[in-house]
Amino acid sequence: MRDEIRRIRELMEREAYVADPAIATSVHLALQLGKPLLVEGPAGVGKTEIAKVLSRALDTELIRLQCYEGLDASTALYEWNYPKQLLRIKLEESAPGTVAEKEAAIFSEPFLLRRPLLEAITRERAPVLLIDEIDRADEEFEAFLLEVLSDFQVTIPEIGTIRATHRPHVVLTSNRTRELSDALRRRCLYLWIDYPSFEKELRIVRTKVEGLDERLAAQITGFLQSLRRMDLSRAPGVAETLDWARALAALHAAHLDEALVRETLGCLIKDEGDLRRVEEELAAGRLEALAG
Amino acid sequence: MRPVGAAPDARGPDARGPDAGGRENAGGPDAGGLDAGGPGAGTAPDGGGAPDASGGPDPGGGPNRAGADVRSADLTSVVVALTRALRERGVPITPAESADAARALDVVDLRDRDEVRLALRAVLALRVENYVVFDDVFAALFAAAEDPGAPRVPWPRGAHASAHAEAEGATPPRAAATPRPLSLAGWARPEAADDAEPLGVPAMSPHEALRRKDFSDFGAAELDEVTRVARRISRRLATRPSRRWKVVARGARVHTRRTLRQALRTGGDPLVLAFRERKPRRTKLVLLCDVSGSMELYSRFLLQFLYAMQNAFARVETFVFGTRLSRVTGELRGGPYAEALERLGRSVRDWSGGTRIGACIAEFEAGWPRLVDRRTAVVVLSDGWDTGEPDVLAGALARIRRRAGKLIWLNPLLGSPGYRPLTRGMQAALPHLDVFAPAHDLASLERLAHIVGS
Numbered sequence: 001m002r003d004e005i006r007r008i009r010e011l012m013e014r015e016a017y018v019a020d021p022a023i024a025t026s027v028h029l030a031l032q033l034g035k036p037l038l039v040e041g042p043a044g045v046g047k048t049e050i051a052k053v054l055s056r057a058l059d060t061e062l063i064r065l066q067c068y069e070g071l072d073a074s075t076a077l078y079e080w081n082y083p084k085q086l087l088r089i090k091l092e093e094s095a096p097g098t099v100a101e102k103e104a105a106i107f108s109e110p111f112l113l114r115r116p117l118l119e120a121i122t123r124e125r126a127p128v129l130l131i132d133e134i135d136r137a138d139e140e141f142e143a144f145l146l147e148v149l150s151d152f153q154v155t156i157p158e159i160g161t162i163r164a165t166h167r168p169h170v171v172l173t174s175n176r177t178r179e180l181s182d183a184l185r186r187r188c189l190y191l192w193i194d195y196p197s198f199e200k201e202l203r204i205v206r207t208k209v210e211g212l213d214e215r216l217a218a219q220i221t222g223f224l225q226s227l228r229r230m231d232l233s234r235a236p237g238v239a240e241t242l243d244w245a246r247a248l249a250a251l252h253a254a255h256l257d258e259a260l261v262r263e264t265l266g267c268l269i270k271d272e273g274d275l276r277r278v279e280e281e282l283a284a285g286r287l288e289a290l291a292g
Numbered sequence: 293m294r295p296v297g298a299a300p301d302a303r304g305p306d307a308r309g310p311d312a313g314g315r316e317n318a319g320g321p322d323a324g325g326l327d328a329g330g331p332g333a334g335t336a337p338d339g340g341g342a343p344d345a346s347g348g349p350d351p352g353g354g355p356n357r358a359g360a361d362v363r364s365a366d367l368t369s370v371v372v373a374l375t376r377a378l379r380e381r382g383v384p385i386t387p388a389e390s391a392d393a394a395r396a397l398d399v400v401d402l403r404d405r406d407e408v409r410l411a412l413r414a415v416l417a418l419r420v421e422n423y424v425v426f427d428d429v430f431a432a433l434f435a436a437a438e439d440p441g442a443p444r445v446p447w448p449r450g451a452h453a454s455a456h457a458e459a460e461g462a463t464p465p466r467a468a469a470t471p472r473p474l475s476l477a478g479w480a481r482p483e484a485a486d487d488a489e490p491l492g493v494p495a496m497s498p499h500e501a502l503r504r505k506d507f508s509d510f511g512a513a514e515l516d517e518v519t520r521v522a523r524r525i526s527r528r529l530a531t532r533p534s535r536r537w538k539v540v541a542r543g544a545r546v547h548t549r550r551t552l553r554q555a556l557r558t559g560g561d562p563l564v565l566a567f568r569e570r571k572p573r574r575t576k577l578v579l580l581c582d583v584s585g586s587m588e589l590y591s592r593f594l595l596q597f598l599y600a601m602q603n604a605f606a607r608v609e610t611f612v613f614g615t616r617l618s619r620v621t622g623e624l625r626g627g628p629y630a631e632a633l634e635r636l637g638r639s640v641r642d643w644s645g646g647t648r649i650g651a652c653i654a655e656f657e658a659g660w661p662r663l664v665d666r667r668t669a670v671v672v673l674s675d676g677w678d679t680g681e682p683d684v685l686a687g688a689l690a691r692i693r694r695r696a697g698k699l700i701w702l703n704p705l706l707g708s709p710g711y712r713p714l715t716r717g718m719q720a721a722l723p724h725l726d727v728f729a730p731a732h733d734l735a736s737l738e739r740l741a742h743i744v745g746s
Binding site for chain 2: 040191
């Protein structure tokens with residue numbers, strides 16, 4: 001294993017993120033090749049976490065752009081502070097100066113509202129730019145993003161072209177509610193994160209939750225793994241595992257039993273139909289982690 | 293980093309080529325970015341300790357065959373062999389990606405096979421559907437490279453439990469990851485690549501293949517893909533703009549009149565902008581699906597589609613028919629697919645029986661008149677084998693046509709090349725349809741969004 005990759009793993013583990021070789025290698029490549037990293041996978045497997053941990057590990061700022069339907073360039077890139085401009089015009093109505101001068105004054109940096117993308121390329125130190133849930137943005141926005149990601153420069157008509165002083169480390173995440181374009185994929189390195197294996201999830205639980213009995217941690221993990229095999233409509237992610245483990249730790253539980261699981265199932269299952277099915281399975285004693 | 297001169301080790305550093313060696317030695321300007329991270333981040337002096345495989349005795353003769361002088365030119369041909377094999381398996385690779393793959397090899401430990409695999413995969417397999425093909429191709433190339441004598445034996449999958457891969461979750465078949473020297477020499481030979489393509493597999497990515505696959509050989513596992521298509525259709529239907537405007541908090545267009553009116557409050561200066569945008573067009577869908585015997589091949593899969601549409605799009609009404617018409621909107625809505633099927637099974641009695649398309653559609657037209665209006669697209673999914681009177685069908689369709697925004701007939705048979713819509717039922721229906729289109733695969737279903745929208 002390459003030293004740098006091991007170091008990335010260590011740094012991420014120090015930030016309490018359990019990174020497997022695939023994650024560490026992808027992050028390493030993203031840093032080395034200067035390409036954005038596109039992370040896909042089911043909800044709650046720690047996609048967003050990669051960017052957060054990376055920014056802490058690199059000791060740099062995290063700039064986050066949360067995508068949603070209808071997100072447009074002005075919200076993502078920059079906007080003129082229109083009320084402020086109007087106020088300035090009002091205040092200087094009778095002041096001397098040509099129209100051109102006044103115009104230049106109100107279309108200058110102090111009147112610019114920087115949005116995350118512009119913010120990310122104008123920092124002194126390369127920040128980590130997290131573009132979260134890109135699949136929720138519209139296709140036009142994806143095309144626009146493609147432009148920014150390929151040049152890392154932005155042209156503002158009144159000011160000119162702003163080129164990135166330092167290219168940000170870009171992490172994009174997607175839950176696959178929509179297929180992303182091939183063009184965007186090609187700009188990126190790709191990483192698929194699946195639900196963790198038993199061993200990995202156990203490590204995550206032990207790293208992240210304090211004061212948890214060793215055996216209980218294993219039981220929790222085993223239970224979650226068997227839940228995911230049930231093909232629920234909303235399978236619990238690692239985030240849910242941790243919520244649950246913390247709740248159980250707070251209750252000073254020593255081991256799992258049916259009653260305890262029933263009482264705390266709300267941490268894990270957030271869909272009514274799923275809840276019904278899990279309760280049936282519980283009643284029938286078919287969930288293996290409880291058998292022991 | 294191995295201590296320089298610790299061993300007369302010709303293959304180690306050299307095998308990585310001058311570039312790679314240099315970077316690692318220097319600690320590298322690139323690595324510097326990461327070094328900022330924290331204590332102990334500098335190039336660890338004992339770093340070479342771990343990839344022991346390199347220091348240890350070399351099991352195979354492979355790496356030395358090239359005279360311990362594998363340069364970046366050879367790395368290039370490795371990438372060429374890999375990308376060519378991938379293309380042949382239907383994973384498109386652009387030259388830019390090939391270049392990135394070569395750069396990626398520069399910054400990983402070439403003796404660590406799993407690391408090489410993960411790095412190349414990050415660059416070349418750009419969607420999870422391609423992971424399986426990638427791992428296959430990678431393993432095959434390796435097998436060919438390591439044992440030129442028996443190139444057709446694929447890498448023994450899962451033969452070794454891999455120390456690294458264990459933690460990696462569920463990526464299906466993967467190459468064994470025991471760190472072994474990577475014999476670039478054999479790997480790079482073009483003929484090795486040729487030899488390594490014995491896997492008689494369709495030359496298309498699973499994704500592509502799925503989209504073209506006829507529904508008739510569809511398994512339950514494809515439900516995910518059907519669901520994705522349904523979501524795409526519903527998104528497109530839900531976001532189609534109408535001619536009407538509405539006021540919104542933020543938008544791309546300024547609502548001039550409202551802005552000016554608000555400006556009265558601020559002394560004529562439009563301090564607060566009002567915005568407007570197009571209202572979404574409220575398209576509604578009525579799906580009428582034939583589940584009679586002649587449709588048996590397709591109905592299972594069309595049901596998946598109905599289920600997915602019902603749960604992806606709010607304004608869908610679904611009916612199935614054979615000899616009788618059943619409204620199944622409620623049965624399909626909510627819960628997992630298996631439960632929906634169970635509910636369907638309880639309430640629909642005439643699966644795979646005869647067909648009375650005309651009578652059923654007439655029943656729909658008479659029984660649920662309020663479901664159909666100008667904004668409704670009525671979609672009939674049927675092969676048109678009607679045992680009833682064609683006039684009944686023609687009459688019912690004509691009446692629906694007058695009230696509906698659009699009348700669409702999707703016929704699974706239309707996907708097969710030789711098919712002509714000659715049945716009496718189909719002949720009777722054709723004059724009354726706005727659109728007559730195939731529905732035998734996902735791609736044809738996906739076009740539904742465009743058809744309904746146009």
